[in-house]
Amino acid sequence: MASQEMSQKLFTVSSAPLWHSGRTVRLTMIMTLLALLPAAFMAFFKYGYGAVEVIAWAGLTAVATEFAVQRLMKQKPTGDDFSALVDGVLFAFLLPSTAPIWLVVIGSALTIILGRMVFGGYGGSPVCAPALGWCILTISWPDFMDLNAMLLNWDLVEPLSELKYFGLDAVAAISPVSLLFGDNLGALGASQVLAVILGGVILIGMRHVRWLIPVTFLAGVFVAGLVFNILDPEAYAPPVFHLLTGSTMLAAFFLMPYPSASPSRQIPMMIFGFFGGVLVIIVRSYGIYPDGVPFAILLINLCTPLFEMIAPKPFGGR
Amino acid sequence: MATMMQEFTKGLWKEIPPFRLVLGLCPVLAVTNSAENGLGMGAAVIFVLTLSNVIISLVRKIIPKKVRIVGFIAIAASLVVTVEMLMQAFAYPLYQQLGIFVPLIVVNCIILGRAEGFASKNPPHMALADGLGMGIGFTISLTFIGSIRESLGAGTLFGVDLFGPSFEPFTFMVQAPGAFISLGLILAGMNFFTAWQAKRNGVELDPNFDAGCRGCAACKGLEKIVNQKKLERLESAKS
Numbered sequence: 318m319a320s321q322e323m324s325q326k327l328f329t330v331s332s333a334p335l336w337h338s339g340r341t342v343r344l345t346m347i348m349t350l351l352a353l354l355p356a357a358f359m360a361f362f363k364y365g366y367g368a369v370e371v372i373a374w375a376g377l378t379a380v381a382t383e384f385a386v387q388r389l390m391k392q393k394p395t396g397d398d399f400s401a402l403v404d405g406v407l408f409a410f411l412l413p414s415t416a417p418i419w420l421v422v423i424g425s426a427l428t429i430i431l432g433r434m435v436f437g438g439y440g441g442s443p444v445c446a447p448a449l450g451w452c453i454l455t456i457s458w459p460d461f462m463d464l465n466a467m468l469l470n471w472d473l474v475e476p477l478s479e480l481k482y483f484g485l486d487a488v489a490a491i492s493p494v495s496l497l498f499g500d501n502l503g504a505l506g507a508s509q510v511l512a513v514i515l516g517g518v519i520l521i522g523m524r525h526v527r528w529l530i531p532v533t534f535l536a537g538v539f540v541a542g543l544v545f546n547i548l549d550p551e552a553y554a555p556p557v558f559h560l561l562t563g564s565t566m567l568a569a570f571f572l573m574p575y576p577s578a579s580p581s582r583q584i585p586m587m588i589f590g591f592f593g594g595v596l597v598i599i600v601r602s603y604g605i606y607p608d609g610v611p612f613a614i615l616l617i618n619l620c621t622p623l624f625e626m627i628a629p630k631p632f633g634g635r
Numbered sequence: 636m637a638t639m640m641q642e643f644t645k646g647l648w649k650e651i652p653p654f655r656l657v658l659g660l661c662p663v664l665a666v667t668n669s670a671e672n673g674l675g676m677g678a679a680v681i682f683v684l685t686l687s688n689v690i691i692s693l694v695r696k697i698i699p700k701k702v703r704i705v706g707f708i709a710i711a712a713s714l715v716v717t718v719e720m721l722m723q724a725f726a727y728p729l730y731q732q733l734g735i736f737v738p739l740i741v742v743n744c745i746i747l748g749r750a751e752g753f754a755s756k757n758p759p760h761m762a763l764a765d766g767l768g769m770g771i772g773f774t775i776s777l778t779f780i781g782s783i784r785e786s787l788g789a790g791t792l793f794g795v796d797l798f799g800p801s802f803e804p805f806t807f808m809v810q811a812p813g814a815f816i817s818l819g820l821i822l823a824g825m826n827f828f829t830a831w832q833a834k835r836n837g838v839e840l841d842p843n844f845d846a847g848c849r850g851c852a853a854c855k856g857l858e859k860i861v862n863q864k865k866l867e868r869l870e871s872a873k874s
Contacts, residue, residue: 431816435819435820435823453807453812456806456807456810456812457804457805457806457807457808458803458805458806
């Protein structure tokens with residue numbers, strides 16, 4: 318076949334004695350799952366068995382869907398590298414803990430099919446799959462994704478909806494410390510801010526996630542929030558509020574550094590992270606949905622190929 | 636020489652737009668949020684495409700080569716104005732639903748593509764068969780996408796309730812992203828079907844055409860040119 322003939326070009330990698338670094342997708346994914354555990358425990362303590370149920374259904378559906386589609390596409394099943402499980406769990410972290418099972422199953426299956434498999438599987442996706450799943454569900458069934466309406470049994474409030482619908486005065490009394498300890502309503506895992514930060518810092522410490530994207534992302538949120546706040550302190554919330562509400566922290570440590578959808582060089586990573594953060598504030602301020610973090614992630618994911626073009630010039634090249 | 640019947644039936648499956656002949660995607664994506672809109676749009680396209688094909692075929696020897704595109708567009712534009720007025724007179728609700736996309740039939744690639752690729756080279760009766768086949772194929776496709784999107788996104792088909800009151804409509808499908816995703820999945824399904832059919836019949840698929848071009852017979856004559864180009868590129872890569 319001609320296509321095989323064309324792909325016989327050999328690329329120079331390096332000179333011969335090569336040493337495997339020992340890093341595999343599987344190890345990274347297991348570490349990611351462990352890093353998500355604290356937040357999952359916090360979610361269990363706060364929301365009870367509903368949270369566990371949502372996580373379990375999302376993870377199970379993700380793995381099963383991936384297996385089924387890989388059978389259909391005649392690919393080698395890759396369920397044992399846990400990447401589908403991680404996608405499913407991350408997706409579950411963005412849902413309200415009382416989400417009906419059919420919603421979780423449909424969303425998780427769409428996350429895997431439209432977020433990963435249509436692009437050829439893990440590593441081929443140009444967008445962050447869990448964020449895509451959240452966006453599809455939010456567009457389709459806004460009532461079931463409305464955190465305030467879904468969590469009526471709890472006495473707390475969802476700060477971002479309050480900000481959106483009742484203005485800044487409604488959230489003025491909420492202290493950053495209570496936000497940090499997750500003392501408000503929110504998506505099942507994403508609102509456990511302290512536990513998510515803990516997991517993220519562990520991942521960065523073990524070098525499974527590079528620190529540039531999370532740090533620049535948080536800096537982008539902070540700077541853009543500060544600019545809006547300074548321009549009109551009576552209409553826009555302070556930057557710390559934006560950092561600690563919604564899924565900002567989950568996005569910073571787990572969704573923004575999504576392997577195939579983020580740049581790999583330092584300067585592109587910094588631009589990617591920073592403008593991702595700025596987009597979060599813009600979407601939250603002008604969008605119609607209370608939390609716009611996944612929309613911001615999808616938008617900035619689409620710009621990744623542009624950022625990747627910022628590359629050092631080869632010596633002697635033009 | 637192909638018969639009139641062959642020219643007619645190729646538009647129904649072998650080169651069905653827009654699944655095989657991926658042209659005219661603007662109305663395919665924009666108006667198919669219900670089966671009825673798809674059907675109405677398709678009917679308008681049948682009318683314009685058939686008549687423009689016949690007229691262009693009739694005047695194909697009169698129009699000078701250099702200004703032919705302008706000529707084709709002028710003919711298509713007059714026909715579209717006719718359709719627009721007919722719709723305003725006899726199907727006003729549908730006209731309001733389709734909105735800007737009726738006038739936009741003028742710049743629909745299928746009209747110009749068939750005019751340039753077929754009608755300007757073939758006698759009127761062949762052009763009639765081609766235009767009618769392509770138009771009906773386009774209508775079938777639009778109605779198909781429209782019914783998928785409407786049944787999932789609104790729970791209805793041609794306005795008839797399908798799933799009962801407990802169904803929560805998958806609103807995503809009737810909005811803009813749903814159009815892209817359903818079209819993409821249908822195209823993928825068509826390619827999968829073509830590959831499966833070729834495998835079952837023991838036919839080797841031409842590897843020089845990628846998956847999207849394999850099923851379509853519209854540019855079969857170009858195979859030699861494409862192969863030549865690929866060989867040249869291979870040789871230049873080797874040297």
